[in-house]
Amino acid sequence: MSRPLKVMLVAAEASGDALGAGLARALKARLGPDVTFVGVGGAAMAAEGVASPFDIAELSILGWLEGLKAYGTVKRRVADTVALAQAERPDAVVLIDSWGFTIRVAKAIRQVLPDVPLIKYVGPQVWASRPGRAKTLAGAVDHLLALYAFDAPWFEREGLATTVVGSQALHVDMAGADPAAFRAARGIGAEAPLLLVLPGSRPSEIRLMTPVYGEAVERLKAARPELEVAVAVAGTVAELVRDELAGWSVPVHEVDEAEKYAVMKAATVAMATSGTVSTELALAGAPMVIGYRFQPLSYAIMRPFFTGKYATLFNHAADEEIARELIQKDATPEAFAAEVGRLLDDPAARADQAARQTAALDLMGRGGRDPSEIAAEAVLRVIVERNG
Incomplete structure (x- = not known):
């Protein structure tokens, strides 16, 4: 080829930024200097050579009302992203996760650059809500x-060619995570019960869930004085989590990103906000209780569109509620205290749940090839097919 391949990667959240960085690395491993990148992303993608024209933190939006409030910002950033595509004329555009933002970008790029192949990396969870989005996506992208x-x-029912690449969350390397060392460093006894609280990765999740977890922890600690509590304060929401923790009456061990997998393996039970973290906890062998709350009006608007039985991926894969899910009105301190307490007090129940979580991970594709490599192969195949 007369010039290096130019791939545009677009991510609007931290999870998508990580996927984009992995895809960039895999493409560079295959093509070396024969591939360059442009696009929108965060720090991980920047480290791989993707210089973003704006900070993606302002696009971390959840819920319909929150989306309406941020509509002006989203509209401007869509325009900025499309302008970048027009200026750079990439050989392909990969739009990563973040449905609300990337579907707008896809439709706008299609209008101005109709011959550039558009690839969506992570489809909307149509099995859980709004199945009509499958048809919408099929009409907007090529793969x-x-x-x-x-x-x-x-x-595929809507005619969209699909490659199953697998989830990076199933390929987390926890070999270096040492639960015994974590406990020793924090002065937590080897047999002491340890509850890990993971309040979420978005500001709205922190604000809605952390007070609920705090009240549940108070109840659990009052009934079990020997209970130790650890709270994840990692990432861009760490300061917000610490602000919330300042109001807790129970002392906690604050855990940053570097210790995340060690504390997951060390935990007796976890209490977590629904998301990718549930898969990581299952990989670590930690039985968990999952929770989620939306803003009430957002939930009222969105509720009719929820069609899936479960919010947690391994529950969906197994078609059973392996990990208890406490959503919206069910996500009360009393319910969390009861469900977590049951697991803390019953070693057999913990072992059974952990084993069923592990089996469900196998149904999700654990143990396959590196998803970034499969994704890179698929991107190159789509480009060759379009140019051929």
Whole structure:
């Protein structure tokens, strides 16, 4: 080829930034200097050579009302992203996760650059809500890189070519995580019960869930004085989590990103906000209780569109509620205290849940090839097919 391949990567959240960085590394491993990158992303993608024209933190939006409030910002950033595509004329555009933002970008790029192949990396969870989005996506992009085998039929039925690449969350390397060392460093006895609280990765999640967890922890600690509590304060929401923790009456061990997998392996039970973290906890062998709350009006608007039985991926894969899910009105301090307390007090129940979580991970594709490598192969295949 007369010039290096130019791939545009677009991510609007930290999780997408990590996927974009992995894809960039895999493409560079295959092509070396024969590939360059442009696009929108965060620090991880920047480290791989993707210089973003704006800070993606302002696009971390959840819920319909929150989306309406941020509509002006989203509209401007869509325009900025499309302008970048027009200026750079990439050989392909990969739009990573973040449905609300990337579907707008896809439709706008299609209008101005109709011949550039558009690839969506992570489809919307149509099995859980708004199945009509499968048809919308099929009309907007050329190819989907799906995370799980159960995703593919929804989109293939609408005529969208789909490659199942697997989830990076199933390939987390926890070999270096030492739970015994974590406990020793924090002065937590080897047999002491340890509750890990993971309040979420978005500001709205922190504000809505942390007070609930705080009240649940108070109840659990009052009934079990020997209970130790650790709270994840990692990432861009660390300061917000610490602000919330300042109001807790129970002392906690604050845990940063570097210690995350060690504390997951060390935990007796986890109490976590729904998200990718549930898969990581399952990989670590930690039984958990999952929770989620939306802003009430957002939930009222969104509730009719929820069609899935479960919010947690391994529950969906197994088609059973392996980990208890406490959503919206069910996500009360009393309910968390009861469910977590049951697991803390019953070693057999903990062992059974951990084993069923592990089996469900196998259904999700654990043990396959590196998803970034499969994604890179698929991107190159789509470019060759379009140019051929």
